[in-house]
Amino acid sequence: MTNIQQVAKQAGVSVATVSRVLNGQNTVTSKTRIKVEEAIKDLNYEPSMLGRNLRNSESRIFLILIPSISNPFYLEIIKGIEHVALSQNYNILLCETDSNPEKENIYFDLVKKKMADGIISMDPAVNIETLKELAEKYSIIQCSEYNVDSGIPYVSIDNEEASYRAVKHLIQIGHKKIALMNSDEKFLYARQREMGYQRALEEHGIPWNDDYIIYTKQLGFEHGQQAVKKILAIQDRPTAIFAVSDLLAIGALKEINASGLHVPNDVAVVGFDKIDFSSMTNPTLTTIAQPMYKMGTVAGEMLIDKIRGNVVDSVILNHELVLREST
Amino acid sequence: MTNIQQVAKQAGVSVATVSRVLNGQNTVTSKTRIKVEEAIKDLNYEPSMLGRNLRNSESRIFLILIPSISNPFYLEIIKGIEHVALSQNYNILLCETDSNPEKENIYFDLVKKKMADGIISMDPAVNIETLKELAEKYSIIQCSEYNVDSGIPYVSIDNEEASYRAVKHLIQIGHKKIALMNSDEKFLYARQREMGYQRALEEHGIPWNDDYIIYTKQLGFEHGQQAVKKILAIQDRPTAIFAVSDLLAIGALKEINASGLHVPNDVAVVGFDKIDFSSMTNPTLTTIAQPMYKMGTVAGEMLIDKIRGNVVDSVILNHELVLREST
DNA sequence: CATGTAAATGTAAACGATTTCATTTTCCTT
DNA sequence: AAGGAAAATGAAATCGTTTACATTTACATG
Structure with a gap:
């Protein structure tokens, strides 16, 4: 492995000069610069990041x-x-x-x-x-x-506001029984999104229903499936679900389909994140796009x-x- | 930032000894080892990978x-x-x-x-x-x-054999008109999988049909959608599709659903890779699992x-x- | 207690770059 | 041609480790 010393020797200059050429400093005569560059090519020299990093x-x-x-x-x-x-x-x-x-x-x-x-x-x-x-x-x-x-x-992003907008959208298209599929409240974003959900409901005079809020341990697909089962089993079944992650929502989608219900006619679903797959599902998923x-x-x-x-x-x-x- | 020198000084030993302790060499007396370990703790010393990597x-x-x-x-x-x-x-x-x-x-x-x-x-x-x-x-x-x-x-893996097995499975469940959704033939795996497809057909006396082979530029979802459109438009429509990637297959799934056809009743689909999402689709995807x-x-x-x-x-x-x- | 050997420790040279400061070269001015 | 300022180059220290080799220490043996 050739090093800067060898390049210096070959070019007939000091290592300092080689280093200067390497780093594009302008205090080098074009004549010597060329000498050095030729030496570098001749020897197939590649500066080592190890030396440079240490220094x-x-x-x-x-x-x-x-x-x-x-x-x-x-x-x-x-x-x-x-x-x-x-x-x-x-x-x-x-x-x-x-x-x-x-x-x-x-x-x-x-x-x-x-x-x-x-x-x-x-x-x-x-x-x-x-x-x-x-x-x-x-x-x-x-x-x-x-x-x-x-x-x-x-x-x-402003999680509270995003969540508010998602739920407001569901309300505007006629839903009143809206479930929230949230993740663990120990996460700040979960608390913020729940607040947005709450604000949207309040603002439209929709009463709060504890049963409509389901917490999942993780944000995976399977957790969405499990959670939606609980939601569908509620006596006064919600007509819409807002899930705080697309993966949860996609899990819900699949499970709702499997149970013979139709999305969005029987149950509307909104996700969160706009992951690539959210446009590949059937039906495609309404979601909050984060930049x-x-x-x-x-x-x-x-x-x-x-x-x-x-x-x-x-x-x-x-x-x-x-x-x-x-x- | 404390370095090995300072640790050595604090412990009253040489840097060599500190280094030996650091690297768990057994030529160090437990008495001095303890001295060194204490110094390390006292000074909150963390060895630098930069020095070590260079050396x-x-x-x-x-x-x-x-x-x-x-x-x-x-x-x-x-x-x-x-x-x-x-x-x-x-x-x-x-x-x-x-x-x-x-x-x-x-x-x-x-x-x-x-x-x-x-x-x-x-x-x-x-x-x-x-x-x-x-x-x-x-x-x-x-x-x-x-x-x-x-x-x-x-x-x-043995791509040819895997592909052969996938197509053979389709044949065994009664399909004769089997399309191959392949990627670019410049890739070795694409050629190998096509060979497996071919071998399965030959072995079961199914005639070759050029129209049934579609090449996609990339392995993405959208490419699967586009490709399947072409396949569904074929006069003598295939009843099964073997796609060389799950993403292609999932794209196909979605598009087939959208066109009103049913999977697997109208068209069966097999994918390749067993990605996580292949179990989240509706219907779930038969596929080749690579380890x-x-x-x-x-x-x-x-x-x-x-x-x-x-x-x-x-x-x-x-x-x-x-x-x-x-x- | 002197001696020899093995075990423990230390010294100093790498590793390969960058950069400060000193020195040399260049080139302009008179 | 001499002098001096500015530009170009070089020598050597430095970054923080590891390790070959040298040296010291410990300890058993006669």
């Missing part, structure tokens, strides 16, 4: 924490992050935590060991105390999932800013209600 | 090349790779190439720059010449998608072997036909 005390790697790689919602965000990262010569290390603290710690260690320059956390189950502690010494951004008290900058790609790019930019030592502010992005066949 | 000339990072992060097929493989990687203190850098040579090169450069210790390529569109060249100097494994001539070790997780772990182990300088052999894993509602 610069950086790894040029972002850590991205996601609960599950199988949830398509995150993929689009990741693409956004990646775009920004690559453009600034960063790379991303994808870390699936499975909401498992042990795995989480493996990845946190990575930043302590200087293997990563910063973290973008999208894990709602992340140990917020650990994260806070880490944020004192390292650059961290929360994306989509966040915790205000932590003081860690975040990028997200996922944008969220990714913003998070990426925020992290770079933070790494550079700047103060960064949290950002709230706009969402959108996408009307499709399920309502 | 060891390694990055402890795997590069994983996938065409598209959105295709769930790859996710399961990645989980397998990750499992092995973590257990051996490696981390994975996920690289979505979009089958774009430019992006591919960005990532290839990473291994040249020592930012990665090896590559697992799953991209069928990878530039095989570049890969071959790279494989002379660096550790590379092909996973799922491969090229025999390249001489680069691979792990995959994706296993493929990942094997690929990971092969790569580690290769990095260590061993000779590694290619591996063919078993597949499985999963019967569900669509046939």
Whole structure:
């Protein structure tokens, strides 16, 4: 493996000069620059990031924490992050935590060991105390999932408002018996979305019905199936369901179909996230579109800013209600 | 940031001893080991991977090349790779190439720059010449998608046999007019699966019909929709479709439903890959299960072997036909 | 107690880049 | 041609580890 010394020797200059050429500094005569460039080509030289990283005390790697790689919602965000990262010569290390603290710690260690320059956390189950502690010494951004008290900058949408709009839509097309398929209330977004649901009902004078709110442990397809069974079994059956995730909604869709009921005639369904698959179901799913790609790019930019030592502010992005066949 | 020097000073030993404690070498007295461990705790010391990586000339990072992060097929493989990687203190850098040579090169450069210790390529569109060249100097494994001539070790399944089994299943349940929804023939797996299709037909004396073979540009949902439209428009309409990817099959499913036909009564559908979503569709999809997780772990182990300088052999894993509602 | 051997520890040189500061070269001015 | 300022280049330190080799320590043996 050829190194910078050998290039310097071949070109008849010092390593400092080679380094300057490598980094495009303009204090190099074009004559010597050419000499160096030829030497680089002759020797097939590729500068080692290992040396450079040590010297610069950086790894040029972002850590991205996601609960599950199988949830398509995150993929689009990741693409956004990646775009920004690559453009600034960063790379991303994808870390699936499975909401498992042990795995989480493996990845946190990575930043302590200087293997990563910063973290973008999208894990709602992340140990917020650990994260806070880490944020004192390292650059961290929360994306989509966040915790205000932590003081860690975040990028997200207005969950309360989005949820309000979704439920209002159901009300406007004539529904009064609207179920909420929520995830665990320990998550901020779950509480926010429930508040939006509540506000929409109140505003239209629809009485509150505890039975209409079902909590699921996770956001997966199967959990949607299970939850909808409970909903369909309610005596005064709801005519509409608002699910806080597309995967839940798709699970519901499938189960409603299976039970012989028709979507949207018997039961209307609204999802949340606008994942790719939400347009592939039968019927296609009305859903709240989060600007996922944008969220990714913003998070990426925020992290770079933070790494550079700047103060960064949290950002709230706009969402959108996408009307499709399920309502 | 505290370094090994400071720990050594605090513990009253040399850096060599600290390093030995860090790496669990047994030539250290338990008395001094304890001294060192206390110093580490006192100073909150975390060894820097940057120094260590430079010294060891390694990055402890795997590069994983996938065409598209959105295709769930790859996710399961990645989980397998990750499992092995973590257990051996490696981390994975996920690289979505979009089958774009430019992006591919960005990532290839990473291994040249020592930012990665090896590559697992799953991209069928990878530039095989570049890969071959790279494989002379660096550790590379092909996973799922491969090229025999390249001489680069691979792990995959027997595509021809899998395809044969899928088509045979359709024949056995009474179908004679079986369409093949294939991807571009430039891919080895596409040619292999077509051969299996052909063999099954021949073996059962079913005449070949060129019209029944449709090629799609990509493996996405929309491509399945488009392709199935062509198939349904054929005069002598097929009663069964074998699609070489679940996403294609799911697209077909949706479109067949939309056209008022029934699956499997009017048209039976078989997919390939057993992605998570294939059990969420209506009806659920009969498909070929590839041992994706296993493929990942094997690929990971092969790569580690290769990095260590061993000779590694290619591996063919078993597949499985999963019967569900669509046939 | 001296001696030899094995075990424990230390010294210093890598690894491969960047960068500060010192030195040399260039080139303009008189 | 001499002098001086500015530009180009070089020498050497530095980043934080690991490890080959040298040295010291511990301990058993005669």
